[in-house]
Amino acid sequence: MIKLIVSDMDGTLLSDEKKLPSDFWETEKRLHEKGIIFAIASGRQYYNLIEVFDTIKDRMLFLAENGTYVFYNGDELFVNPLDRNRANEIIKTAREIPDCYIILCGKNAAYIENSDERFLTTLFQHYSKVETTADLTTVDDSILKVTLCDFRNSETNSFTYFNSFKNDCKVTVSGKNWVDITDMSANKGNALLKIQEKLKISNDETVVFGDFMNDFEMMSNATNSYAMKNAHPEILRISKFATDFDNNNNGVTEIINKLIR
Numbered sequence: 001m002i003k004l005i006v007s008d009m010d011g012t013l014l015s016d017e018k019k020l021p022s023d024f025w026e027t028e029k030r031l032h033e034k035g036i037i038f039a040i041a042s043g044r045q046y047y048n049l050i051e052v053f054d055t056i057k058d059r060m061l062f063l064a065e066n067g068t069y070v071f072y073n074g075d076e077l078f079v080n081p082l083d084r085n086r087a088n089e090i091i092k093t094a095r096e097i098p099d100c101y102i103i104l105c106g107k108n109a110a111y112i113e114n115s116d117e118r119f120l121t122t123l124f125q126h127y128s129k130v131e132t133t134a135d136l137t138t139v140d141d142s143i144l145k146v147t148l149c150d151f152r153n154s155e156t157n158s159f160t161y162f163n164s165f166k167n168d169c170k171v172t173v174s175g176k177n178w179v180d181i182t183d184m185s186a187n188k189g190n191a192l193l194k195i196q197e198k199l200k201i202s203n204d205e206t207v208v209f210g211d212f213m214n215d216f217e218m219m220s221n222a223t224n225s226y227a228m229k230n231a232h233p234e235i236l237r238i239s240k241f242a243t244d245f246d247n248n249n250n251g252v253t254e255i256i257n258k259l260i261r
Contacts, residue, residue, distance in 0.1 A: 011211040021250040067191030106141030174214040189217025
């Protein structure tokens with residue numbers, strides 16, 4: 001019996017044009033009526049996610065900022081912060097990377113130093129509460145992660161600058177233009193385990209959907225993991241199943257409706 005369905009956002013639930021599936025709202029209504037919790041596990045900011053799902057946010061579960069900030073029914077469940085000194089080291093290294101922009105993700109807002117128009121256009125697709133500061137290392141907030149927006153290629157450019165950090169931090173390619181750096185224990189998979197324990201939901205009662213490497217732990221640990229048809233090859237390899245359709249063709253909701261009919 002399914003009790004929890006967890007979906008990534010970008011490249012998974014959302015189309016490339018950042019739109020929800022045409023049948024999403026009806027599908028979620030059916031889940032709610034059956035008592036099945038619908039959750040979003042995303043690298044996006046919590047404040048951005050609750051804007052997208054405004055009308056149902058108080059009954060949803062959110063694993064925001066790659067599982068570092070978790071809310072359910074409008075209440076904070078837990079936070080998995082990044083050490084402040086480590087965050088400052090990451091910022092100083094990232095400032096040296098060409099075509100790379102830094103986002104310091106805090107509990108209260110996302111913080112940036114650069115107002116490049118191309119960067120801001122991309123930023124506001126994923127972050128809603130943003131503050132500009134002269135120096136990210138002086139921000140007074142609980143830090144969840146450092147995110148890099150890389151317009152060259154995250155996997156071949158910015159990711160390569162952080163080999164020396166990999167014993168102390170979780171450095172993850174989250175998309176073609178994104179790298180996320182969190183506490184070593186912070187990822188969607190660990191956040192999901194904590195949620196399952198708290199809500200007394202087993203792995204067999206959970207279904208997950210994902211497409212990129214920030215979904216790796218969540219997908220590899222799940223009994224019912226569905227890689228998107230358009231997923232990264234490594235996610236397709238470690239997942240139990242694959243969707244019949246990609247993110248541009250309602251791949252997630254098509255599987256959900258099969259599972260709950």
